[in-house]
Amino acid sequence: MITEALLLASAWFWAPMPQGQALVCQSPQLTICLAQLPADARQQLPQDPNVLLQEMGHRGAMARPIRHQSITGVILLATDNIPRASSALLNGQVYSLTLQHAVQLTLLHELGHLAIASSHSIYLNNHRLSGYQHEWLADIYLLWSLAKNNQPNDLAWQQYHRRNLAVFASTSAMSHWTTPMLGQLMQIYSWQQLAEFEGFDALIDDLYPRLSQYDQDELNEFSSLIQRVFGSGVMHSLPHYMFWRRPEMGRYIRPTIETLMGKQAAESWLTQNAMNGE
Structure with missing residues (x-):
């Protein structure tokens, strides 16, 4: 299981899954995080990161699936709200x-x-x-x-x-x-x-x-x-x-x-x- 230290200290990281991997973003560093996606995955998400933050609201986390051969999606974390x-x-x-x-x-x-x-x-x-x-x-x-x-x-x-x-x-x-x-x-x-x-x-x-x-x-x-x-x-x-x-x-x-x-x-x-x- 991914450690608490990694979850709290990293602006972003890749989480392995049974099929592919997910990009996990700390919401304050969302722009930097989304830049890690390849172009064909990034274009499936709103170009303005603020749109995702507005969708997330005051929740502690939110997942957005992506159709890609190796990336399952993006997860936003706001750990203070968990x-x-x-x-x-x-x-x-x-x-x-x-x-x-x-x-x-x-x-x-x-x-x-x-x-x-x-x-x-x-x-x-x-x-x-x-x-x-x-x-x-x-x-x-x-x-x-x-x-x-x-x-x-x-x-x-x-x-x-x-x-x-x-x-x-x-x-x-x-x-x-x-x-x-x-x-x-x-x-x-x-x-x-x-x-x-x-x-x-x-x-x-x-x-x-x-x-x-x-x-x-x-x-x-x-x-x-x-x-x-x-x-x-x-x-x-x-x-x-x-x-x-x-x-x-x-x-x-x-x-x-x-x-x-x-x-x-x-x-x-x-x-x-x-x-x-x-």
């Missing part, structure tokens, strides 16, 4: 999670977006992917990369918890609520088995047809339930509200609730909110 902690309010108490290697994990997620764009898997080429599919596929690339590079699965669980905490804090993060898909991935494969896939496409070809996916209506139901349970203005738990989604939601958030509260308190909270059991 959170180093995540928090949420549960039962009137704020719980926080320190994010280790936050910049590296953000980069891996963005590399995942480029891997999706350059994928040869029939599952990613035969259908138009939704924005939500792009996000969970990018997180699956992140987890596969960690396993492939012999990183601990603690970082995979950190990403899992981070996605849950984000929606606990605000349902505007539902577009990146990749937890249901990450949970399925970790049920299907052990960490060692995940590392045995030589390429991302090989993983997708094996995994994709085995996943249970959610359409937008189903995601909207989860969003409504999350708002009812975690919203700051909620006065009563209403355990029967969206009852058909609660056990499923309980499975997805249990590991995070246990990590924050401890198993005993988490069990009590899940039971109180009708999320314990099928």
Whole structure:
């Protein structure tokens, strides 16, 4: 995995990928960075770097795919905008999670977006992917990369918890609520088995047809339930509200609730909110 020192100290560098490489640019040095691209790749991006910076806004990172025989795309990093902690309010108490290697994990997620764009898997080429599919596929690339590079699965669980905490804090993060898909991935494969896939496409070809996916209506139901349970203005738990989604939601958030509260308190909270059991 690319070191934090390289990520923070370099104005630009090339990140290797299963197919080709990506140019990683620190946003303050974007003009210098883009000059490293060959002409046929550079012309696929706006000639004015400020256009890219405006597209990026206040995000910590952004990926732009490029069609090229050896370059998958460009990633912009604004490391100061990448959170180093995540928090949420549960039962009137704020719980926080320190994010280790936050910049590296953000980069891996963005590399995942480029891997999706350059994928040869029939599952990613035969259908138009939704924005939500792009996000969970990018997180699956992140987890596969960690396993492939012999990183601990603690970082995979950190990403899992981070996605849950984000929606606990605000349902505007539902577009990146990749937890249901990450949970399925970790049920299907052990960490060692995940590392045995030589390429991302090989993983997708094996995994994709085995996943249970959610359409937008189903995601909207989860969003409504999350708002009812975690919203700051909620006065009563209403355990029967969206009852058909609660056990499923309980499975997805249990590991995070246990990590924050401890198993005993988490069990009590899940039971109180009708999320314990099928």
